[in-house]
Amino acid sequence: MNENEDLITLKVPAAAEYIDLVRLTLYGLAVKIGFSYEEIEDMKVAVSEACNNAVLHAYGDIRSHAALTGTLAEAPHIEVRFVKRYDALSIIVKDEGTSFDAAAAAKLAQPVDGKTIDELQAGGLGLYLMQALMDDVVVSSEMGTEVVLTKRLIRSGDH
Amino acid sequence: MKHNDKLVLRTENQEGKCTVYVGGELDLESAVQMRAAMSPLIELTDRELVLNLQELRYVDSTGIGILVSVLKARHAKEAPFTVTAVPPHIRKLFDMTGITPFLLKQA
Numbered sequence: 001m002n003e004n005e006d007l008i009t010l011k012v013p014a015a016a017e018y019i020d021l022v023r024l025t026l027y028g029l030a031v032k033i034g035f036s037y038e039e040i041e042d043m044k045v046a047v048s049e050a051c052n053n054a055v056l057h058a059y060g061d062i063r064s065h066a067a068l069t070g071t072l073a074e075a076p077h078i079e080v081r082f083v084k085r086y087d088a089l090s091i092i093v094k095d096e097g098t099s100f101d102a103a104a105a106a107k108l109a110q111p112v113d114g115k116t117i118d119e120l121q122a123g124g125l126g127l128y129l130m131q132a133l134m135d136d137v138v139v140s141s142e143m144g145t146e147v148v149l150t151k152r153l154i155r156s157g158d159h
Numbered sequence: 160m161k162h163n164d165k166l167v168l169r170t171e172n173q174e175g176k177c178t179v180y181v182g183g184e185l186d187l188e189s190a191v192q193m194r195a196a197m198s199p200l201i202e203l204t205d206r207e208l209v210l211n212l213q214e215l216r217y218v219d220s221t222g223i224g225i226l227v228s229v230l231k232a233r234h235a236k237e238a239p240f241t242v243t244a245v246p247p248h249i250r251k252l253f254d255m256t257g258i259t260p261f262l263l264k265q266a
Contacts, residue, residue, distance in 0.1 A: 019188065023217075045219055049220055052220070115257070118231075120230070125223055125224065133255075
């Protein structure tokens, strides 16, 4: 790890009830670094969306594992790494799930502009929101899914 | 904050109108509670259904998905549905996802 980076790691059970804990941690760190209220709100939503996906993949895996073997798999976790650099914060959300096709999801990620009510879809907005709210989003799927969300920090002294 | 205070719902019935005050956090965890609360109200086609979001602190795509589901269900029944008092940071998400014109009454 680069000496100009600080790393904060949080590992939580892949369950919906722990996502607000990830948000709280992000909030504390982002305030400390000096992000604006609006930037923090944006990051909270983006990080939660990545965690939502991780939880949903984990549930999918538990169900398919149980169906195949008749037993429950070990409880899965989500690992969240906050990488603080001088000019940016990256949040890396990694799950151990296998039931996600990142490439297919990226193609579906789009807003609902210009559609009629009948064409609106109740799902599929998560990845779109991540892309819209962060400066950079990278999704990779090998041994689980890893989402890297980056927000650049505009320091007031830089203007 | 108590665990069960995460999402706070209060329903007010008036003549021709049912208003639900939605407060707290509407996310993957509280989605089940929200869906359960909405399901009987969707059927009340003799009155307008209004969601007041003034006290809503947080919503994610799961929550937005529920609003879209309610909108579609009400539309299919030709029953009125609107969302009011949307806080600015939540309005931003509605604008980004493109659902604002469907949810908010045009001024």
